[in-house]
Amino acid sequence: MTLYGVGLGPGEADLVTVRGKAVLEDADVVYSPGRLSRTVALNHVAESKIGDLDFPMTKDEEKLRAAWKEAAAEIAPNARDGDVAFVTLGDPNVYSTFGHLRRTIDAFHPEVELEIVPGVSAVTAFATAMGVEIEAGAGLSLREAASGHSPTGPDRMILFKVTDAPATHEGLVEAGYDVTYGRRLFMEQGDTIVTDDPADIDERDYYTLAYAEKEDLEVEQATAAFETDSTGSELRSDGGRELADDELAALERAEGRAGGDCGGYRGGKR
Ligand SMILES: C[S@@+](CC[C@H](N)C(=O)[O-])C[C@H]1O[C@@H](n2cnc3c(N)ncnc32)[C@H](O)[C@@H]1O
Numbered sequence: 001m002t003l004y005g006v007g008l009g010p011g012e013a014d015l016v017t018v019r020g021k022a023v024l025e026d027a028d029v030v031y032s033p034g035r036l037s038r039t040v041a042l043n044h045v046a047e048s049k050i051g052d053l054d055f056p057m058t059k060d061e062e063k064l065r066a067a068w069k070e071a072a073a074e075i076a077p078n079a080r081d082g083d084v085a086f087v088t089l090g091d092p093n094v095y096s097t098f099g100h101l102r103r104t105i106d107a108f109h110p111e112v113e114l115e116i117v118p119g120v121s122a123v124t125a126f127a128t129a130m131g132v133e134i135e136a137g138a139g140l141s142l143r144e145a146a147s148g149h150s151p152t153g154p155d156r157m158i159l160f161k162v163t164d165a166p167a168t169h170e171g172l173v174e175a176g177y178d179v180t181y182g183r184r185l186f187m188e189q190g191d192t193i194v195t196d197d198p199a200d201i202d203e204r205d206y207y208t209l210a211y212a213e214k215e216d217l218e219v220e221q222a223t224a225a226f227e228t229d230s231t232g233s234e235l236r237s238d239g240g241r242e243l244a245d246d247e248l249a250a251l252e253r254a255e256g257r258a259g260g261d262c263g264g265y266r267g268g269k270r
Contacts, residue, residue, distance in 0.1 A: 003079040003105065003112050005092035007119015011036060011187030011207075013043035015125075020117045028082040031075060033097045036189055036207075037087045051075075051084070055097075068104040075101070076109035091121035095144075095160055122185065122209055126158060129185035130194050132211055135221055145210065150175065155217050159210040165198035168210065177212040185209075 004023045009015035016024075024030055024044045029051040032038040038050060053071045056063050078084045092098035093116065105112050123142060127134060134140050134156070141154035148164035150171025151157065157177075162168055165181055172179050181200075183193040184207045193201055201208060 001079060001081065001083045001113065003075060003114050004083065004085045005098040005102065005114070005116040006085045006087045007091040007096075007117060007121070008037055008040045008087050008089055009120035010090060010122050010125045010185055011040060011189065013040055013188065015120050015186055016040065016044060017117065017119065020119060023083075023085055023117055024087070026083060027085040029075075029078050029084045031071075031084065031086045033086070033088065036187075037089050039189060040089070041087050051078075064100070068100045069108065072101060072104040072108055076105065076112050079105075079109075079112045088119070090125075091119045091123075092116050093118070094121045094123055120186075122160070123158060125186050126182050126209055126211060129192070130180050130182050130211055132180070135219055138219060152177070155214045157210075157212045159212060161206065162208045162210045163204050163206065165201045165208065165210070169198035172210075172212050176215055178215045179210050179212045181208060181210050183208045 004027065006020045006023055007017075008020065009017070021044050024041060027045070027049065030041050030045050030049050031051040031053055032041055033053060033055060041050065051074070053074065055067050055071070058064065075084060075086065086092075086098060086101055088096045088098050090096065098116075102114060105114065126132065139155060141157045143151040143157050143159050144161050145151060145159035145168045146161040146163050148167025148171075150168050151159065152172065152175040159168070162181065169179055179196065179198075181193070181195050181198065183201055183205055184190045185192055185194070187207060190205070190207070195201060
């Protein structure tokens, strides 16, 4: 039958997708690689369905390969006889342990069918949690910044695995970035923190990311020309003239033609 890789989202039980929840409910066994993913899965399945896997905390590739072979050997017979799920936080295809399992199953148990249920990744959840908008036309690069590393280059970056925020911050500020940190975003376990100050999160917590944007970055959207009056009650164009309903509709149609759902029109350039 099938091994499903199920993305659980960032950590709140109701951010599991409808499809993910259905797969978990139908699965004979739900394997989890860690404590947090196990806790989220337990909101949707009985503890008796959880299958435990043992992963050593090591970077030794030989030991890791042996552990994944062992995990695949445990999972494969159950996935041949029925449906099983392997859960990961976020999305199974973004910096995830599921990749190791998929490669090991492909190599040693090619008869097992695989299907992936995408999850809400921290790559997208961060934007809402931190009040960031990635506007149409803007770029966003994904990097890792473990052990105080400060990758630089792109105008905007999301940095995963920020384990030493003060050290990472120093390098980013030196390279001209504004940085905001997000810890345990949309997560039930632990405290959620969003801050510009690395001192607030100097204690190591693996579930920490950063959003870095070049401080001189200028992005103008057509709608950035709107502003409210002093009471904040009226929407005006930058010329101070209130837009009539038909003018607003025409503007929206023009933006729709230019970019459809992606709102591709840019009122200016960088
Ligand atoms: C191994 S990656 C897993 C990413 C996951 N597969 C996803 O799609 O979100 C773990 C890193 O993702 C980031 N991360 C994942 N979930 C997070 C959350 N809820 N809040 C903040 N950072 C998170 C952290 O930087 C963490 O070190």
